[in-house]
Amino acid sequence: MSYADPGPRSPHPDRPEPPEPPGRPGRSRRTPVVLLTALVCGGLLGWLGYEAVGAPDDGSAAPPPASASSASPAAPGAPSGSPGPSSEDGKGSGAGTLAGKVVVIDPGHNPGNFRHTSQINRPVDIGTDRKECDTTGTSTNDGYAEARFTLDVAHRLRTLLQRQGVTVKLTHDDGSPDWGPCVDERARIGNSAHADAALSIHADGAAPGDRGFHVILPAAVHGGAADTRPIAAASEVLGEHVADGFRRSTGEPPSTYLGGGTGLVTRKDLGGLNLSTVPKVFIECGNMRNRTDAALLTSGSWRQRAAEGLSEGIVSFLRGS
Template sequence: MANGRKSLALALGSVAVASLGLASCGDSDTPVAKPPTAGPSTGPSNGRSNGAGGSEARQQRAGASLAGKTVVLDPGHNGGPLKGGQVFVGNGYKACDTSGTATDAGYSEHAFTWDTAKRLQKVLQRRGAKVVLTRPNDKGSGPCIDERAAIGNRHKADAVISIHADGAAPGGRGFHVIKPKPVKGLNEGIIAPSSKLGDAVLAAYKTGTGMPYSTYLGDNGVTVRDDLGGLNLSKVPKIFIETGNMRNKTDAAKLSDPAFRQRMAVAMADGLTRYLTGK
């Protein structure tokens, strides 16, 4: 009987080890966490949220929910020299492209938006969406702001989000979503759906990141503008998001943290998913 109990214990131990190994595998929206110390029973099999990315069951549902949807991501600015010149934005002219801002430590907005957009792209693709980026890398110049709008239109995107970070006064912090204001003869058809898109991303981003609404601009995290070519010239639902203030010490620390950028990407993906599926 002693030998029998020993063999049984060894067998059970092997099963427990194997179970722990399986729990550590899989593709998640969030960075890999340390394995649980209390054994396999502490895993996310109860279907509850497990960190910013949600449970494995939630990820499986999300993986099928965006099939057939096209999302265009516009990482603001670019890493190469500016093209210069002015382009028509529907109700006037603006610079083709601008350099963006940076943190006091030198982390540039263009590098931030590129990294965050690539993270968001991966999350959305895992959920089944077709994802198009308005620029191919963080080294080239352009495209101009009118062309960025045209990319979303050409792909007949179900949703477009332009990702930015603000360069406001250091005392202000937080994020805000920019919705389009009607420009006669141009974007009237996208005002209502863009507003719904903005509301979904606003709520999900606040919940997923814990970032406050902007303290220096907007009304409860929302601004409405008609001076942005990307919104004026869009024929498909589109918003901008100023994800935080790079000139603010607290916001800059978060935006400079790769793990937090992953949280931001998942939060934006949750908002896009809510808008595109109605769930």
């Protein structure tokens, strides 16, 4: 904070100086001013020295003032822990350690799929076979849709990755398009972006007694338009990082019904993996039909931890650690 300089005072020749107080010979009235000036100068020099050396790293120092380049605040009325606004093209500020890296996030299904059953039921080529374009996904017993869950986690994950400088692209977002895209198109979006990593987010609809998460890895398939041999090994490494980060952050156990307790499953019947030419995995974050998992999946704070775990895994993979 700066103060305005009052400037020199106007002399008053018609007002004689008062006599010096008795018993204090030789001392000028300006002595307090001189002392004050010395104190101010000394304090300023001390502050400059402190700034040059640096404040102790104990968390007590005040943060620097915000500048024009600071990140935008959360939108008014946004709930605590919700992701803040992001740039329209999904590109981070570039200030993070992973500037130049590209990640494609594929939120499983689409909230509008149920209105377009004829479109999503038509078969498409997945390389080794033909399967339906997409499905509506599952939901909890209380009606919380998988497509809503996956989009929410995708938004949170995008925000976290952008803070690292990653360029993030979503296969669909907030009703655009209003259904799909089909599984083959989802793979092409990652391929066209030349993604360093791609992740498809899901939640399962297994038997009520089953719970836990699992990460799906692409098998090394070669047939028709599918050839995952060049990306199978890298995808396995990506999947291991994602599983480790997700488990640490959420505390969710590996699937009790698939993967033999490893949290990792390999499949060759998923078009989104078969047609990918970049490292890609799926994650089933939990079982929406299981009461314990459903309570977690419907919790905003848990979804934030899920996004943090996914981010941790992807960042670790991108750094090669």
